[in-house]
Amino acid sequence: MFKNMETPRLILDRGRLEKNSRLFMDRAKELGVKLRPHLKTPKSVEVGKIAKDGDMTGITVSTLKEAEYFADNGFSDILLAAAITPNKFARVKRIFEASGQQIILATDSLWVANQAVSYAEKNGCDLAFVIEVDCGEHRSGLPFDSAELIEIAKVLSAGNRTHFKGIMTHGGHSYLASDRSAVAKVAEAERYAATSAAKRLSKVGIDCKIVSVGSSPTCLWAEHLDGVSEVRAGVYLFWDLMQVGLKVCAMDDIAMSVLATVIGHNRAAKTIVIDAGALAMSKDIGANRNLPDAQYGYVCDATTLERIGTLSINAVYQEHGIIQVEDDIMYDRLPVGSMVRILPNHCCLTASPYGNYTVIEGDKVIGEWGRFGGW
Amino acid sequence: MFKNMETPRLILDRGRLEKNSRLFMDRAKELGVKLRPHLKTPKSVEVGKIAKDGDMTGITVSTLKEAEYFADNGFSDILLAAAITPNKFARVKRIFEASGQQIILATDSLWVANQAVSYAEKNGCDLAFVIEVDCGEHRSGLPFDSAELIEIAKVLSAGNRTHFKGIMTHGGHSYLASDRSAVAKVAEAERYAATSAAKRLSKVGIDCKIVSVGSSPTCLWAEHLDGVSEVRAGVYLFWDLMQVGLKVCAMDDIAMSVLATVIGHNRAAKTIVIDAGALAMSKDIGANRNLPDAQYGYVCDATTLERIGTLSINAVYQEHGIIQVEDDIMYDRLPVGSMVRILPNHCCLTASPYGNYTVIEGDKVIGEWGRFGGW
Numbered sequence: 001m002f003k004n005m006e007t008p009r010l011i012l013d014r015g016r017l018e019k020n021s022r023l024f025m026d027r028a029k030e031l032g033v034k035l036r037p038h039l040k041t042p043k044s045v046e047v048g049k050i051a052k053d054g055d056m057t058g059i060t061v062s063t064l065k066e067a068e069y070f071a072d073n074g075f076s077d078i079l080l081a082a083a084i085t086p087n088k089f090a091r092v093k094r095i096f097e098a099s100g101q102q103i104i105l106a107t108d109s110l111w112v113a114n115q116a117v118s119y120a121e122k123n124g125c126d127l128a129f130v131i132e133v134d135c136g137e138h139r140s141g142l143p144f145d146s147a148e149l150i151e152i153a154k155v156l157s158a159g160n161r162t163h164f165k166g167i168m169t170h171g172g173h174s175y176l177a178s179d180r181s182a183v184a185k186v187a188e189a190e191r192y193a194a195t196s197a198a199k200r201l202s203k204v205g206i207d208c209k210i211v212s213v214g215s216s217p218t219c220l221w222a223e224h225l226d227g228v229s230e231v232r233a234g235v236y237l238f239w240d241l242m243q244v245g246l247k248v249c250a251m252d253d254i255a256m257s258v259l260a261t262v263i264g265h266n267r268a269a270k271t272i273v274i275d276a277g278a279l280a281m282s283k284d285i286g287a288n289r290n291l292p293d294a295q296y297g298y299v300c301d302a303t304t305l306e307r308i309g310t311l312s313i314n315a316v317y318q319e320h321g322i323i324q325v326e327d328d329i330m331y332d333r334l335p336v337g338s339m340v341r342i343l344p345n346h347c348c349l350t351a352s353p354y355g356n357y358t359v360i361e362g363d364k365v366i367g368e369w370g371r372f373g374g375w
Numbered sequence: 376m377f378k379n380m381e382t383p384r385l386i387l388d389r390g391r392l393e394k395n396s397r398l399f400m401d402r403a404k405e406l407g408v409k410l411r412p413h414l415k416t417p418k419s420v421e422v423g424k425i426a427k428d429g430d431m432t433g434i435t436v437s438t439l440k441e442a443e444y445f446a447d448n449g450f451s452d453i454l455l456a457a458a459i460t461p462n463k464f465a466r467v468k469r470i471f472e473a474s475g476q477q478i479i480l481a482t483d484s485l486w487v488a489n490q491a492v493s494y495a496e497k498n499g500c501d502l503a504f505v506i507e508v509d510c511g512e513h514r515s516g517l518p519f520d521s522a523e524l525i526e527i528a529k530v531l532s533a534g535n536r537t538h539f540k541g542i543m544t545h546g547g548h549s550y551l552a553s554d555r556s557a558v559a560k561v562a563e564a565e566r567y568a569a570t571s572a573a574k575r576l577s578k579v580g581i582d583c584k585i586v587s588v589g590s591s592p593t594c595l596w597a598e599h600l601d602g603v604s605e606v607r608a609g610v611y612l613f614w615d616l617m618q619v620g621l622k623v624c625a626m627d628d629i630a631m632s633v634l635a636t637v638i639g640h641n642r643a644a645k646t647i648v649i650d651a652g653a654l655a656m657s658k659d660i661g662a663n664r665n666l667p668d669a670q671y672g673y674v675c676d677a678t679t680l681e682r683i684g685t686l687s688i689n690a691v692y693q694e695h696g697i698i699q700v701e702d703d704i705m706y707d708r709l710p711v712g713s714m715v716r717i718l719p720n721h722c723c724l725t726a727s728p729y730g731n732y733t734v735i736e737g738d739k740v741i742g743e744w745g746r747f748g749g750w
Contacts, residue, residue: 004462062694082694083638085712087379109711138644263458264483269513283658319437319457336484337460355749374730
């Protein structure tokens with residue numbers, strides 16, 4: 001179905017994307033919370049629309065470029081889940097002026113909150129915030145029991161200020177959990193940190209409209225989310241080998257792959273060379289912790305997406321991927337000019353350099369969807 | 376000088392780029408060969424023009440998108456140094472029709488050579504080739520003494536065919552060499568493989584116009600390049616921590632860095648969080664073999680580019696970089712909202728997602744130069 005197409009090329013299986021989206025819509029309903037899909041990886045209007053079956057309200061992004069793009073394309077209620085700093089306020093204001101969308105920003109800094117208040121007053125605009133709390137990942141966020149949490153919320157909601165919207169946390173350490181019960185514990189840590197922070201604020205008269213938690217594994221395996229208003233999750237839209245390694249999904253749930261061409265046989269080195277290297281796949285090897293043979297990605301049949309023997313990309317150069325070959329029969333199976341598809345370690349990084357998706361449905365190419373990179 | 380600029384942002388120091396370019400122009404002159412700079416990483420007309428001081432003839436690229444871009448922008452004598460396959464011939468033809476530039480292609484496959492001859496005859500176009508030989512890196516290329524080398528050259532030059540142009544090899548294992556003499560050995564392996572292949576072809580009456588070798592380390596430390604016509608090198612334009620680790624350049628030769636903002640302090644975790652993560656820096660950690668503290672990049676003063684204490688980016692998430700902090704004084708040195716510049720592990724991967732360079736000269740920002748990604 002990919003005959004004569006140029007490679008490397010990012011392939012998106014629409015049927016799998018829809019199935020993954022449906023799973024999480026159902027799961028959020030079951031948990032009794034709103035689903036706020038994270039679109040940092042898709043960076044595509046079409047994928048964003050499928051994520052909630054046409055509902056374009058309530059999404060997560062990680063950069064202002066993503067926020068701007070989705071706001072310009074009709075999405076609303078957009079949460080930027082990476083902490084903001086004042087050098088980015090002007091763009092937040094521009095996005096509001098162009099699209100009418102007030103991006104919900106995140107911070108864990110009293111200084112940023114004060115700067116935001118000053119900026120909003122000086123520029124006659126509003127800025128909306130959630131405060132980030134750390135539920136154990138130790139990436140960013142305040143401890144839920146910190147004094148600063150209350151101070152920041154007070155600064156953002158003093159007098160007639162309407163800057164404060166709620167609490168956000170991310171249990172990214174669910175990616176390090178070894179099994180379902182360990183993931184459930186991280187889910188409870190997310191819930192406990194976020195709701196405890198919200199309760200503390202409630203006691204001083206500050207109401208949290210948003211109590212936001214999530215990662216794909218914790219959303220899937222949380223026991224309950226009492227007190228939480230919404231879940232954020234993203235990797236579930238595409239899945240990848242890292243999530244297969246975590247047993248959160250199966251190989252045939254992975255909706256994203258890279259189409260590549262065999263560009264050489266190096267029989268002396270017992271390798272096959274393809275045109276998907278470090279840029280086409282990324283250098284992320286995170287899946288190898290649980291799937292040691294993931295290497296830089298599983299080498300699969302271009303049509304069926306079934307793995308070819310035990311082949312992986314074993315080494316990458318900028319535009320070359322190297323597949324080690326144990327059995328010479330693979331040179332017949334994969335002649336120069338033939339195509340393969342690669343299942344990625346980590347879809348978020350693999351997608352990054354591509355300007356579009358080649359979208360397939362079953363065994364047919366049905367179109368190209370644009371995507372973007374950069375900031 | 377970067378006040379209120381949005382981050383992450385790719386910074387290019389024009390003075391350093393010019394100095395690095397001059398070094399390699401002088402070095403190629405000293406070796407008595409033509410310099411064919413590899414522009415796979417810069418992906419920029421402006422950088423390409425500086426690389427040979429305004430001479431836009433004779434460059435290397437690694438994708439057809441790069442070939443197309445440079446051809447459309449007035450560059451000529453363009454060598455695509457990653458092996459071609461027939462699914463890409465149509466674009467080669469389109470580039471020729473649009474720009475008049477016949478891209479020089481690479482192969483090590485008899486099948487591809489035969490396909491090229493058929494395609495050229497059928498479509499009334501010419502296709503130019505170098506044959507790639509393997510000088511010991513074992514990435515791609517034929518052994519210089521293989522029978523297939525002669526067969527391919529014969530197919531490409533039989534009768535009145537003008538497809539055959541010469542020989543190419545790349546001693547990328549120079550990046551694994553431990554010192555200057557080890558690099559010089561790789562340089563000699565490149566020279567020996569390329570010139571031996573050319574001599575074999577000469578004996579059967581086939582002349583090599585191009586005998587092309589190179590990598591930045593081997594170009595710098597080759598003892599001589601007798602019999603070689605040109606060197607290809609690229610990373611020298613920008614340098615990076617990997618090359619510092621190889622002692623091929625010094626820290627203050629590095630022309631590319633990433634401007635980032637401190638977006639959070641996580642005092643409980645003893646970290647500083649910046650907005651340059653896995654996408655802004657890449658997940659390449661190749662420099663760590665020789666510089667174990669390189670981690671995901673050295674954290675430097677935004678203005679002077681001097682390293683701040685012993686700080687590195689120790690962990691990356693998609694849009695978050697985590698700096699471990701031994702001494703609380705760093706929270707005063709790097710308050711939330713302040714900026715740093717990061718020296719990258721591997722400039723080729725770090726540059727990839729950025730749509731432009733913010734160009735500086737001394738301590739002034741002098742402009743923005745466009746660049747691109749994808750294929």
